[in-house]
Structure formats: C-alpha cells, structure tokens
Amino acid sequence: MRVDQPTRRLLLASVLTAFAAPWALATLRLPMALILPTLSMFLVFSGFALAAASYLSGLRANDGHTDRYTVAGLLVFLGFSIALLTDAKQTLTLFEEMEAQALTDLWK
Numbered sequence: 001m002r003v004d005q006p007t008r009r010l011l012l013a014s015v016l017t018a019f020a021a022p023w024a025l026a027t028l029r030l031p032m033a034l035i036l037p038t039l040s041m042f043l044v045f046s047g048f049a050l051a052a053a054s055y056l057s058g059l060r061a062n063d064g065h066t067d068r069y070t071v072a073g074l075l076v077f078l079g080f081s082i083a084l085l086t087d088a089k090q091t092l093t094l095f096e097e098m099e100a101q102a103l104t105d106l107w108k
Contacts, residue, residue: 023042041079
C-alpha cells in the first residue's frame with residue numbers, strides 16, 4: 001500500500017504526539033526542579049530512538065526519506081537546548097533533600 005507524502009507526515013506527527021503526551025502529563029507530577037531535566041532526557045532519547053528506528057527499518061536519508069531524520073534531529077536539538085536551560089544547582093539541591101528524606105525514613 002502506497003501512502004502519499006501529506007498522509008505520511010500526518011501519521012508521523014500523530015505518532016510523535018501520542019508518544020509525547022503521556023510524558024508531558026507525567027511532568028505534572030514531578031517536582032519543579034526535575035521537569036526540565038526529565039523533558040530534556042525524554043526529547044534526546046526519543047530523537048535517538050526515532051533515528052534508530054528509521055535506520056533499522058531501511059530508510060536512508062539519501063533515498064529521499066529525510067522527514068524522519070529531520071524530526072529526530074529536531075528532537076535531539078530541543079533536548080540539548082532544554083538541558084542547557086536547566087538550573088543544575090536547584091536540581092542537585094532537590095536530590096540532596098530527597099536523599100536526606102530517604103535516609104531519615106530508613107532509620108524510622
């Protein structure tokens with residue numbers, strides 16, 4: 001079955017949206033200091049996963065199948081951009097507080 005170009009792009013966008021929606025909702029349950037690092041890791045890993053899936057399915061960029069690789073590159077770029085915006089000091093402070101809370105709960 002041959003799928004035309006606009007339908008293929010719509011399918012790719014809908015799959016990415018369906019994959020990203022649960023992660024976006026999961027960030028609502030996280031502490032504020034962990035939202036950007038979590039989103040960053042999700043975007044980087046999903047970009048690499050999309051590129052790997054495209055490569056393993058036999059689609060190559062030089063064959064004219066550049067849409068998936070463009071989206072994968074965009075996801076990785078956005079992931080690294082968000083990682084640069086992350087406040088590392090605030091995140092590490094939260095991890096230290098969580099560790100201290102876990103140690104106090106362990107001794108109870």
